[in-house]
Amino acid sequence: MSSSMVSILRKSIVKPSSPTPISLRTHSLSYIDQALSHMYIPFAFFFPKPQQQTITNNISQAIQTSLSKTLTAYYPYAGFLRDNASVDCNDTGVEFIDARIHCPMSDVLNDIENSQTIVFPNELPWRNSYEKLAVAQVSRFECGGIAISASLCHKIGDGFTASKFINDWAATTRDSNVKPYAHFVRDSVIPPPENSPPLPTPVILAQTQHCRQKRFFFSASKINSLKAMVAAKTGIQNPTRTEVVSAYLYKCIVKTREDSNTLRPSQLFQYADIRPLALPQRLAPTSAGNLLSTFCISTTHDDDLDVARLVADLRNRKQVLYGEDMIKENELALEIYESTKGGQKPYEGDGFDKYFFSSICNLPMYDVDFGWGRPMHVSVPMGPFKNFILLFGNKSMGGVDAWVTMEEDHMAALEQNEELLQEFTST
Structure with a gap:
């Protein structure tokens, strides 16, 4: 969908309604x-169309x-x-x-995978x-429908922080008496190593050339069937929908890359929220900032791709991560730092195909209500790089929407995966 279909009515700068206290200026x-780049997180x-005309007439001013x-x-x-x-x-x-x-x-x-970038500023x-x-944009369609997009710098906060920001923004629009609150952890929880200079700024560019995005829908009934199977085979109590969907989808993706029935060595990287950790400075569950790390599992043989086994491996790796001293080590930060220092892209090399899973299934994205009801659809644009899978609570x-970004030929093979087509509905 061409950007020529968009008319920019006005651009403005929105500042905080109250000045930031001197004590918080730095x-x-x-x-x-x-360790993270300046990349935006976009939703x-x-x-x-709102039922009340007064809402439609005043929407831009109310949202600002x-x-x-x-803010x-x-x-x-x-x-x-700085x-x-x-x-x-x-x-x-x-x-x-x-x-x-x-x-x-x-x-x-009707063409969400290819057209949704139209509700964001160009490029x-x-x-x-x-x-x-x-950067925020409100877009009004000819039919009266409204799209609101928000792009928030990852350097300031993770997906949880972005979700809380957007929900607080919506609640404040809905009720002017709401007073948003955010506690940014700053550098007190996971400080840089002692006496070390700041890390060099990593410039990680979005790379989606020759890629395509597709949304795969996993229904609640299918997810529950997977959970029951995993629990029966492994004894794991209450496997999560993130675990079972990640394992199942990873299996299907890796199987499409077999060379002459030989499995390609692959790795599943899972981003993890570290707010539940018992850190020396106790964190509130709603703490704002980048409180995340990664853990991974590797597969080299067909037997490794058993879904129950994959879930068990994911659970074990997560428990190891949560047992580490996150003050001294953070797998994500160290990987980005070391690779950038060496002139490489993060997680590059070593002969493994790498797939990155990030789950925001438990974030209340469909609770966002600016005063005229909840969204009929929430999505993210394609990116930021190939082999990135975002799990989204439907x-x-x-249910779960899996937004998968892969190279076109790999995506075409995945779309023909008989097991995936048979078990789940792809939309």
Whole structure:
């Protein structure tokens, strides 16, 4: 869908409604923050036409006003990166774009994998942010439908932080008496190594050339069947939907890459939230910032691809991760730092095909309500690189949308995977 179908009505800068206190003007970045790139985390929310005309007439102003209030709590997003160790929280503000899209919203939703970038500023999704650390856009369609997109710098916070920001923003729009709150952990929880200079800024560019994105829907009933099978074979109590969907989808993906019936050595990397860890400084479950790491499992033989075995391996690796001293080590941060220092891309080389799974199944993305109801659809643009799989809680109870980005030929093979087609509905 061409960007010529978008008319930019106005661009503006939204600043926090209250100035950031002097004591918070310098936001020190943690070791994980420093290891991450400036890449945006992008989300898009699609809403049907509001029933009340007064909402439609005042939507842009109402959203900007609530965004201004929300930024008082999420003040680092309204600043700028002083260097790779700190953010100057000087209330510079975030960019806000009001746009008109010259087609009905159904045209985008019917081709969501290819068309959703139209509700973001041109070429923005997954780009590295060097000026504004947050960009928001409200897009109104010819049918009266509304899309709201938010792109938040990963250097400031992870997917959990982005989700909380957006939900707080929506709640403040819905009720002006709401007072958003965010506690940024800064560098007190996972500080850089003692007496070490700031990490060099990693420039990790989105790479999706020759790639395609597809959404695979896993219903609650199919997920429950997988959970029961895994529990029966392994004795694992309450396997999660993230574990069983990751294992099953990974198996299908790897099987499509067999060379003459020989399995290619592969690895499944899972991003993990470390908020549940018993760190020396006790974290609130809603702490903001980048509180994540990774763990991985490897497969080299067909027997390794048994779904129950994969789930058991994932569970074991997660328990090992949660048992480590995360103050001294963070697998994600160390990998990015070491590879960048050596002039490589993170997780490059060593002969394994690598697949990266990130789950936001438990984040309340479909609870986002700006005052005219919950979204009919929530999505993310293709990216940021090939072999990236984002697991998204579907609006149907207990289901999962798997947004898969892979090279075109690999995706074509996956779409013909008989086991995947037989067991699950692909949309």
